[in-house]
């Protein structure tokens with residue numbers, strides 16, 4: 001690994017080269033450095049289900065494995081079909097990252113970020129300076145404070161694991177509310193030849209192996225390799241000192257559903273656009289920070305509603321969850337819910353990024 005040269009100054013240093021970091025980099029044409037502790041596309045945590053428009057906006061359509069027109073909600077006695085107002089898809093994470101990176105003008109370096117020191121980023125391989133800094137390191141928020149700081153509120157974090165198995169499965173994104181994961185849900189996301197089966201605890205419980213095994217036993221399947229991690233919700237401060245924070249690092253993963261790719265990409269785009277305006281002399285740092293703060297504040301009411309939905313779901317008996325899912329599958333209630341849900345961060349520009357490389 002090449003050591004980072006300490007006297008090199010970048011226009012923007014982005015810590016974390018996943019959804020939020022790559023989206024921000026796509027909107028920046030200055031001298032940009034993307035840092036990640038893992039090789040690009042190596043660190044998949046997610047089931048990689050997202051709106052097709054989000055994947056397209058990142059220029060990563062070729063990573064799509066399967067397109068889905070509906071959510072299917074299962075409880076022990078009922079099944080409810082929720083047609084989606086726009087198609088979702090499942091995609092290959094590594095391919096997604098490679099395609100998204102190809103649309104940036106950024107350099108990539110593999111290095112573990114330790115913390116920030118003013119305008120410098122300290123890594124395991126040396127120090128690097130940036131006029132502007134972006135934290136897109138996921139739930140740990142390494143530049144904004146780090147996992148042990150007050151910035152990271154562990155009460156607002158769910159935890160999930162999943163395994164990928166080659167098996168035939170009906171189309172749609174399947175969610176299961178079952179006794180084996182009473183404090184969360186299970187899922188089965190078909191992605192072409194394989195299916196990603198996972199379980200999530202809203203309460204951040206990390207011992208989920210037994211729940212996943214019992215869920216898989218319903219399909220006569222056995223666990224293979226697993227991956228996963230924390231999902232950070234709760235909308236943390238979007239700007240900390242001189243750092244713009246995006247994606248899970250800023251608690252932008254949605255409560256209730258655990259969807260965090262769309263929000264990370266849309267917030268990343270907004271961050272990249274605002275910082276480019278600062279670099280171009282069209283806005284001051286303070287104006288860009290105020291704009292990004294307002295952008296996230298606009299979504300706060302919708303986040304709060306999802307948090308209340310999450311709490312209700314935790315308290316509800318499964319019989320009521322099934323009845324609520326069936327009620328919401330009717331066209332009127334479903335379109336109201338989807339408008340609210342898909343409206344989060346919708347004023348970020350989802351237009352495909354230009355190819356900068």
Ligand SMILES: Cc1cc2nc3c(=O)[nH]c(=O)nc-3n(C[C@H](O)[C@H](O)[C@H](O)COP(=O)(O)OP(=O)(O)OC[C@H]3O[C@@H](n4cnc5c(N)ncnc54)[C@H](O)[C@@H]3O)c2cc1C
Pocket residue numbers: 015016017018019020021035036037038043045046047048049050111112113114136137138139140142159160161162198227228229230231232246247248249253258259260261262264
């Ligand atoms: C099991 C599971 C399934 C999920 N399924 C879905 C789904 O289907 N759809 C959906 O929308 N959301 C899903 N989510 C949530 C989604 O994965 C996250 O919300 C999303 O990944 C957030 O993107 P991000 O770019 O903010 O952070 P991340 O994707 O977490 O990326 C953070 C990046 O920072 C890097 N990094 C971390 N620390 C350091 C460091 N110290 N130095 C350098 N680099 C560092 C990491 O290597 C990583 O590349 C799932 C989450 C889990 C755990």
